Amino acid sequence: MLSSHTNNHDEVDFEFLGNKEGKPYTLQTNVFANGIGNREQRTLLWFYVDNTPIRVYKNNTGMGVGYPSQQIQILATIWSGDSWATDGGKTKINWSHGPCIAHYQGYNVNGCPLVTDNQDSDMGFHSCQSTNYWWNHWRFWELDADQKKAYEAVRKQYMIYDYCADRTRDPIPPSECSSNTHI
Numbered sequence: 001m002l003s004s005h006t007n008n009h010d011e012v013d014f015e016f017l018g019n020k021e022g023k024p025y026t027l028q029t030n031v032f033a034n035g036i037g038n039r040e041q042r043t044l045l046w047f048y049v050d051n052t053p054i055r056v057y058k059n060n061t062g063m064g065v066g067y068p069s070q071q072i073q074i075l076a077t078i079w080s081g082d083s084w085a086t087d088g089g090k091t092k093i094n095w096s097h098g099p100c101i102a103h104y105q106g107y108n109v110n111g112c113p114l115v116t117d118n119q120d121s122d123m124g125f126h127s128c129q130s131t132n133y134w135w136n137h138w139r140f141w142e143l144d145a146d147q148k149k150a151y152e153a154v155r156k157q158y159m160i161y162d163y164c165a166d167r168t169r170d171p172i173p174p175s176e177c178s179s180n181t182h183i
Contacts, residue, residue, distance in 0.1 A: 003032075003075055008035035025045045033067050039057070041055055065174070080093055112133055
């Protein structure tokens with residue numbers, strides 16, 4: 001999870017949801033911007049997802065829909081979601097199998113420093129919009145043709161929940177759904 005620590009926090013979640021034994025894990029992603037979340041998507045994990053796009057969330061600030069913009073930090077936790085997450089809340093965690101341990105390897109993070117009012121580029125600091133960061137180059141502003149094809153295949157074959165399609169929860173889709181579902 002990437003999360004800020006403010007009243008109207010920003011957060012980007014990658015949650016690995018358990019399942020019945022022998023069933024695939026589900027990856028749930030969620031985006032909170034300015035304290036507003038409920039932007040979940042769930043995808044069955046059929047393999048390791050390295051280099052395969054599984055979630056697109058465009059900058060919709062111009063539409064009046066927030067986009068994460070605060071200083072955030074990386075958090076990795078193990079928590080119990082068995083009231084809703086594990087097999088839809090039907091399968092409970094057997095705590096006698098504990099302790100629960102997570103191991104991470106081959107993990108790499110790129111980021112930019114927080115720039116405060118008394119820091120400027122003349123002092124060697126750069127804003128997160130600087131072209132010094134690889135993610136600000138135009139070729140990363142959208143998926144390329146191969147990535148689009150892979151993303152559409154993932155959505156078609158493995159996505160099992162998309163908040164933009166949940167008419168029970170939102171009879172009228174949230175405003176950002178019109179731009180986020182079409183890559």
